[in-house]
Amino acid sequence: MSLSLPTARADALAERPSGVQPWLLCLRGICWREFLRFLLQRGRFFAALVRPLVWLMIFAAGFRSVLGVSIQPPYETYILYEVYIMPGLCGMILLFSGMQGSLSMVYDQEMGSMRVLLVSPLPRWYLLICKLIAIVLVACLQVYVFLGIGWLFGIRAPVIGYVTVFPALMLAGLMLSALGLLLSSFIRQLENFAGVMNFIIFPMFFASSALYPLWRMRESSVLLYQVSSANPFTHAVELIRFALYGQVEPMALAYTCLWTAGFLIVAMYGYNPARGFMARTGKGT
Amino acid sequence: MSSPQPGPQNALVIEGVSFAYGRGRRALDDVSFRVPAGSFTALLGPNGAGKTTLMSLVTRLFHSRGGSIAVNGFDLRRASRAALAAMGVVFQRLTLDLDLSVQQNLRYAASLQGLGRARAERRIGEELERLGVADRRRALVRTLSGGLRRRVELARALLHEPRLLILDEPTVGLDIDSRRAIVEHVHHLCQERGLAVLWTTHLIDEVWPGDQLVILGDGRVRAVGPIAAVMAQTGCGDLAGAYKQLTTAAKP
Numbered sequence: 092m093s094l095s096l097p098t099a100r101a102d103a104l105a106e107r108p109s110g111v112q113p114w115l116l117c118l119r120g121i122c123w124r125e126f127l128r129f130l131l132q133r134g135r136f137f138a139a140l141v142r143p144l145v146w147l148m149i150f151a152a153g154f155r156s157v158l159g160v161s162i163q164p165p166y167e168t169y170i171l172y173e174v175y176i177m178p179g180l181c182g183m184i185l186l187f188s189g190m191q192g193s194l195s196m197v198y199d200q201e202m203g204s205m206r207v208l209l210v211s212p213l214p215r216w217y218l219l220i221c222k223l224i225a226i227v228l229v230a231c232l233q234v235y236v237f238l239g240i241g242w243l244f245g246i247r248a249p250v251i252g253y254v255t256v257f258p259a260l261m262l263a264g265l266m267l268s269a270l271g272l273l274l275s276s277f278i279r280q281l282e283n284f285a286g287v288m289n290f291i292i293f294p295m296f297f298a299s300s301a302l303y304p305l306w307r308m309r310e311s312s313v314l315l316y317q318v319s320s321a322n323p324f325t326h327a328v329e330l331i332r333f334a335l336y337g338q339v340e341p342m343a344l345a346y347t348c349l350w351t352a353g354f355l356i357v358a359m360y361g362y363n364p365a366r367g368f369m370a371r372t373g374k375g376t
Numbered sequence: 377m378s379s380p381q382p383g384p385q386n387a388l389v390i391e392g393v394s395f396a397y398g399r400g401r402r403a404l405d406d407v408s409f410r411v412p413a414g415s416f417t418a419l420l421g422p423n424g425a426g427k428t429t430l431m432s433l434v435t436r437l438f439h440s441r442g443g444s445i446a447v448n449g450f451d452l453r454r455a456s457r458a459a460l461a462a463m464g465v466v467f468q469r470l471t472l473d474l475d476l477s478v479q480q481n482l483r484y485a486a487s488l489q490g491l492g493r494a495r496a497e498r499r500i501g502e503e504l505e506r507l508g509v510a511d512r513r514r515a516l517v518r519t520l521s522g523g524l525r526r527r528v529e530l531a532r533a534l535l536h537e538p539r540l541l542i543l544d545e546p547t548v549g550l551d552i553d554s555r556r557a558i559v560e561h562v563h564h565l566c567q568e569r570g571l572a573v574l575w576t577t578h579l580i581d582e583v584w585p586g587d588q589l590v591i592l593g594d595g596r597v598r599a600v601g602p603i604a605a606v607m608a609q610t611g612c613g614d615l616a617g618a619y620k621q622l623t624t625a626a627k628p
Contacts, residue, residue, distance in 0.1 A: 113490025120487020124473070124480075131475050203471040207532075210435045211488035212461040218488075363439075 117213050118221045125225035128195075129232075139187060139233045143180035144240065151176050163304060165336035173246050178332035179301025181234045181256075182324060185264040188233060190292060192226030193271025197278055209362075216359050223272060227264030234260055252335040259334030263327035266347050269354035270323070276361025299325040300332075323350040386410045387462075387540040387572030388434070392443035395429055403429040405595045407443070411540065411574050411588070416566040418583045419576040421592035422623050427576040428468060430592070431544040434574070435465050448539045461489070464533030468544040470525055474518040478509065478528050481517060482535060489536040496535070503531035507561065523554030530558070534565075540572045541565070547582065555582070580615050591622045598622040 129136065151173040166174075199205040208218055238253065248256075274291065296302075298319045305325070309316035319325055329343035388411035395404040404426045411417045421427050432438045434445055436452055436459075445452040448462035472481050479500065486496035504510040507527040517525060526546060533541060543562065547555040559582050566573045575582070583589065589606050591599040599606045599622050603615055612618040 112492070116487050116490050116492065120484050123487070124476070124484045127476060127480060128473075203467055203469040204473060206435070206437060206465075206467055207471050207485065208488065209437060210460060210463075210465050212457045213488070213490070214457070 114213065114217065117211065117218070118224065121208075121218075121221040122225040122228055125192075125222075125229055129229045135191065136233065139184055139191075139230075140237060140240075142187065143183050143237055146176065146180055146183070147173060147241065147246070148244075163306075165333045165338050165340075171246075173241075173244075175304075176302055177238075177241055177246055177248075178335055179299070179328050181237065181260065181331050181335075182263060182267075182299075182301055182328040183296060184234050184237060185227070185230050185260065185327070186267050186292060186296060186324065188226065188230030189264060189267035189269075189271045190274075192223075192230075192268055193275040196222070196272065196275045215362060219272060219359065219362060220355070223265055223268045224261075226268045227261055230264050230268075231257065231260045248335045249337060251337045255337045256331060256334040259330045262344075262347055262351065263330055266323060266327055266351040266354060269351055269358055273354050273358040273361060276358055295322060295324040298322050299328055301325075301328045323347070326350065385413055386446075387413045387415075387448055388574060389446040390430075390434070390443070391445075393430070393433060393440045393445060394442045395426075395433060395438065395440050403595050404433070404440075407592070407595075407597050409590045409597055409600050411572050413539065413572050414566065414570040415588050416563055416573045416575065416584070416586075417588040417590060419574060419590045419592060420578065420580060420583070420619060421576070422578050424594075425578075425592040425623070426595040427578075427592055428544055431465075431468075431542060431576060434542060435463070436460060461536065462538055463540045463542055464536065464538035466526070466529050466533050466541075466543040466546045468546075468548060470529070472517045472525060472528060472532075475516065477514050477516055478504070478520070479513045481528065482532055485532045486535050491536060499535045499537075500531070503534050504528075507531050521554075523550055523557065526550060526554065526558055527561075530561070538571070540574065542574045544576050545578070546575070547577070547579070559584075580619050583615065591619060593623040 155172045196205065199208075208222070209215060211218055235253075238248075238256075241247070270291070298315065299322045300319065301324065305316055305319055308319055323346070326343045326346040329340050330347050333340040333343065390410070391408045393404055393407045394402060396402045407426075407430060409417075419427055419430070429438070433440050434447075434452070436456055439453070445459075447459035450456075450459040450462065452459045473484070476484070482500045482504075483496060486499065491499065500513075501510065504513055507530060509524055509527050509531070512520060512524060517528065520528065530543075530546070533543075541562070546562075547558055550558065562573055562575065563584055565571050577583075583603065585603060587603065589599065589601060589603060590597060591606065599609050599618075601609075606622075607613070607615060607618045610618040610621045612621055
């Protein structure tokens with residue numbers, strides 16, 4: 092190994108970016124790594140697409156004649172069942188991606204690469220939020236590919252909706268990824284995560300407005316209707332549904348913001364070195 | 377043991393640090409020592425002595441319940457950003473992303489340290505050159521040997537030009553030549569750059585004459601100082617004997 096003399100430390104300090112620049116560089120770096128990992132895992136991309144496509148092409152086609160959807164906002168006329176479940180399937184992609192991203196965080200904890208992130212000088216809450224944003228951006232890319240395939244098959248929203256849906260996708264994705272982050276902070280091993288996913292993902296998805304309007308659910312069970320109304324995933328789906336038609340549903344927006352904040356606060360608690368998973372589980376050793 | 381004083385002459389000051397996992401036995405008990413700027417300090421201790429726990433506390437992966445840790449004069453709890461910016465870390469286990477290239481791993485690390493693109497590229501080039509892995513810049517980490525991976529991790533820890541370099545048993549799993557190369561390189565860094573190094577190990581042949589020693593046994597500091605002082609403390613004529621005596625005596 093050859094050694095050369097060091098650069099002057101004063102020069103190094105002078106070259107260090109200050110202000111918001113390190114924060115932006117950090118965000119860019121984390122997003123870039125997530126995108127690279129996504130490109131390397133093409134199987135993950137196809138799996139993420141195949142799942143909603145199966146629902147759209149097979150399930151929705153089969154149930155089209157069985158499930159009638161009456162006129163309800165944001166729709167101004169009768170719609171096909173495929174049109175109705177499109178926002179729910181977008182939410183499904185975000186839900187699975189959020190959980191997948193969090194799964195990768197459990198993997199990172201086990202493999203040790205999470206430590207590289209956590210010893211960065213930037214605050215831990217910021218690092219974790221950057222990680223979530225990166226996960227959601229990759230998920231949004233998958234949603235847009237899915238929406239594009241839907242467009243090709245004639246399941247179309249107003250053109251402006253494809254723009255206005257982006258902030259809704261980001262917010263809904265953040266909420267679901269924050270939930271995943273929360274789970275990852277309290278899970279010791281990858282094996283446990285699979286079980287938790289079954290207890291979280293499927294109940295969340297089915298007890299929501301993703302596949303059927305809530306008023307239909309009320310006809311069969313008031314309790315189930317109430318549970319579904321309180322389900323964070325329902326709010327995320329409704330936020331996406333309205334945004335896809337260039338509208339804002341204030342209650343869905345408010346609840347999604349509240350759930351996001353709640354999940355984030357508990358997740359940050361979980362990752363706090365004074366109280367959280369590292370000290371409790373000894374993962375740093 | 378005299379109480380260490382924080383200040384620019386000390387790259388790391390650990391004072392009265394204790395830690396326990398849950399309600400179990402204390403992994404660390406009232407640990408205090410300092411790493412002077414520009415010194416190579418070897419933290420020696422057998423398995424289970426608490427070395428890695430201490431490293432986790434110093435790198436803020438854990439918070440200590442008692443005591444304080446200051447890096448380059450900055451308290452790790454109150455000024456964690458400045459403290460963490462002053463340290464570079466090589467963890468015991470490999471923490472590189474195996475599926476990414478050397479360059480991609482280092483760019484990612486540079487962004488976490490807030491280094492701009494131009495500076496990051498220059499520093500990556502400099503460190504890889506210095507460590508003799510510049511020709512593997514585009515290689516996937518997965519294809520590198522254990523020794524080369526360690527060098528890349530060392531390059532990563534030095535990208536932001538820290539004042540303190542912390543290495544947690546960095547030679548675990550390496551062959552003799554790779555071990556020797558890493559030990560030599562870090563000692564040279566210390567001498568030529570004035571970098572303070574805290575090197576944890578249980579292998580006393582990684583200690584060089586002139587190094588500072590901290591011997592940890594059963595979660596407590598058993599001896600601190602230059603090799604001669606540690607040997608004098610035990611009355612042993614060699615370091616191996618002194619180490620054995622200090623760490624064996626520590627066991628209940």
